[in-house]
Amino acid sequence: MSNISEPAVVATHPLVKGEVGPGCAKTDPIVIADHVTRQFGGLKAVDVDHLEIPRGQITALIGPNGAGKTTMFNLLTGFDKPNTGTWEFDGKSLAGVPAFKVARAGMVRTFQLTKSLGRLSVLQNMLLGATGQKGEGLFSALFKPLWRKQEEENTARADDLLARFKLDAKREDYAASLSGGQRKLLEMARALMSKPELIMLDEPMAGVNPALTQSLLGHIKNLKSDGTSVLFVEHDMHMVMHISDWVIVMAEGRVVAEGPPESVMKDPAVIDAYLGAHHDEDLGDLMEDGPNPVLEAERKAREAHPEVDEGPGYGETTTPPAAERER
């Protein structure tokens, strides 16, 4: 969080092999995608030539609404099929691999519109996340002694995670009774039950109670120290600035810029992405007081297309107040 006011252009970076720029190669990538395109009718929702996601880092994927971030998530995790493209995870090609195998390979995602399992208890939701359960086989399921011990271990781990996400009081409640923000938390905690190598969070903070966001940021940082790679989509630029090691910017399906958070915000391509082309405003300094053009443009975009990002479960505020950004 230093040197913010220095000139924007950074040519090299320790995470990057060669020069920093959209689609640049990483020194230690966990995901490498090539020529991934996805067309919806006449609209090219995703058109990514090359993209690498660094291992062991927190990477933010940002971009205006409709940029194709969620679609890219869907493609990478096997929930949607691309028109063209290949990608690999941990050196293993995942193109055409069904979603559940992608998750088993260690790449687990959450959804922008939460998918909590309403008529299961919070604890059952969590237990579902655990992998390699013996009791999930049709025949072993009939004999409890075969899976009792494993179930107890998983329950202990689930309780631990629930406590960390401040959901332990809701342990026995139906997930349907949770607030929108709590569901987001549950979904993230559930994904963590499977001990993923790369966790992909689609707008994890949207709708989460502002009082909780700070501790959530802490969780995400902890994930990194545990060696998990994180890729997350977020609209809150403060959060992006705060925790990410690397930022990738998408617009109209393409990767238009990437770089460390301090410099990428000053990249003209990013301002283009949010404001459209043909601007010649001064970008200002993100960390100074006063309106930030990126944040402003982002806010306007959200107001213009409210239906895109607001799923049915979103009961709480979508934009956490821009407080507490510097300690």
Next chain:
Amino acid sequence: MDWGNIFGNAVGEIISPTTAAYALAAIGLGIHFGYTGLLNFGQAAFLLIGAYAFAIPTLAGAPLIVAVLSAIICSVIFAFILGIPTLRLRADYLAIVTIAAAEVVRYIVTTTGLTDFTGAANGLSGFKGTFAAINPIPEGRYGFGPFTYNEYDWWIRIVGWALVVLASVLVFLLMRSPWGRVVKGIREDEDAVRSLGKNVYSYKMQALVLGGVMGSVAGIIFILPRAVQPANYTTGLTFFIWTIMLLGGAATIFGPIVGSMIFWVVLSLTQGILYGAIESGALSFISTTQAGQIRFILVGVALMLLVIFRPQGIFGNKKELSFSV
């Protein structure tokens, strides 16, 4: 009006083999819809397949165990044929495709081209021998009051209800296990379960096969006291099984059993009362045929009211067991 007779008949329905067969079919449907969320509108086809795949080998001289295995294997195969194209589809497509598939098998067994095998519209009869032959109960009439039956009728009842109990225990064991958790998760949101690394397709298939086999065994129990009639296997049968399942509560252990008992007792009561009223001249403007039709009007209305006002059924927990979509 002979109230004693009317109530006697109605009470007799509680343990009738037909009630057992419907209960078993509803338990299977409960696995499909109640626990896994599969909108199977083709349960009648599983009963049909159980019936024909049992009756045809038996008539060809096969021993009982072979006929039963044939029914089970055929229903497993049918479940696969049904599941492979449909389990990837959206829920409402699944409903339409299962109902279509059930009608297709019914058209096939009814076609005159297959009269030699299926008896076409006349159906099949004369397949009870192998089942009666292993009856350990000596000849005679047993029981008391309305529950007095001969040895064959008791034998069907005992076997039928034993199978119902067995299926219920199986469902209980499965649904408290992690397997049950996965299928219930699929009922809630299959993409979420997929994102957690579970092979949703395979679980749906397992659930479809399991519930289908129960339907098929129910099909055997259903025909043991009667003949095989293709006209019995219309979508109407499927809808009655749905009514029974929803009546008791879709995702409950005892729901399908009690649902089936209530369904048949009430049908028998209304029939007895209507017939009695017609005979005594109180309802002179309708015929006994029409009285039978009134019962089904009532079934339809009851199904509507039930689903609107008590979607969780009699045993269901309001929170857990209302509809998710």
Next chain:
Amino acid sequence: MIAGIRLGRGVRLTTMIVAVLALCLGFALGAAATSARATETPAPTPTSTDSGDFTTTYTIGGILRDGDTLVAGAEVTVEGGDFSEVATTDDTGRWSVVVPGKGDYTVTLDPETLPDGVELRDPDKSSATVSAGEWQTNTITRSFPLGADTRQTTGFFEQFLQRLAAGLNFGLLIALAAIGITLIFGTTGLNNFAHGEMVTFGAIVAWVVAVLLGINIFIAMVVALVLGGVFGYLNDWLLWKPLRRKGVKLVQAMIVSIGLAIALRYLYLFNIGGDTKTMNVGLSDAVVLGPVRITTGSLISMLISVVVLVLVGLFLTRTRIGKATRAVSDNPSLAAASGIDVDRIIRIVWVLAGALAALAGVMLALYRQVSWDMGFQVLLLMFAAVTLGGLGSAYGALVGSIVVGLFVELSTLFIPPDLKYAAALVVLILVLLVRPQGILGRKERIG
């Protein structure tokens, strides 16, 4: 790139396999059907074509041809008493055997000696007899019909046209009802299982007015149309609107519609009885249009269907209400936000659906008969049509209906008529296997 190609190949492969299987099945059934027909129509009595040059010899002979191709190298055996001789057909397909005299002979063609791809039309007719009494001339011909019968093919073609017309008629009347199903689904998300009963309703109204009361069928049609609209309105007003208010879920609503269907169906049965009723309204005269014979009833029904479908199309695309309907189908909450009265649109859709279903019922009554469960019998075909076209798409419903209608009728050329509905439903399942979103449907959005 590799993934794209692999994926593309996978899909294409599946399509191809399905297409090939369908073709094989079609040919197998087709062959079976033609041979079956050949058995029914006995081979024509051969007339003498060859006049022999030798007045003192007696000859049995003939020409083997498969369509226009002459068959060479096939062996024909003529036997009678002690006499037995084998003749081989020459390049012009001719064969002949000089026999000892006017007597009884058996003429047998050895099917093994036929060239590849050429077969007896009827495998059981590989031999023919010549009786002593037949020898009016010195030469007798025997023919062995090979391959598909060309004269029967014109018959087949005529039948094909006949079925095509019937299928079009059936498809159009399914479309009338199916558009209602698809509009209701689009605007409310409901799969209305009681739609078949709306069809039956129209048929019963028309039957009561035209047959029981003896009023002109066209007036009956209008009455059915109007009452059908009222029926649709009541459906929405009494049941579906309150349920929407109550926040009833979609599957729940679907099962409510099943309950309604059962109740209505048995109510009809209760009132009109279980026998089928014919619509004797003087529209069953046959009109001959080229090779196709069609009843005036069918012709009128097709005309009305087309006109009504065009009107519905114009309504949906040109009028304000129609556009609003499509807006609600696309996105109800957005439509509501932009000031469209969604409840009113849904009510209009129900009225329209009820009227169209009732009209379809009248057509169905003219096409077949009136019975208490007639609507339910075609409900699945209507669903198949809507599903084939892609749930929620009005044009899809039209296309799907025509496909289903044609398929039901054309399939009877190849398979027993009591399996024709089954065939259409199998096609539905196969199409969904290849294209799960239907013919014109869109994929859903995830995440």
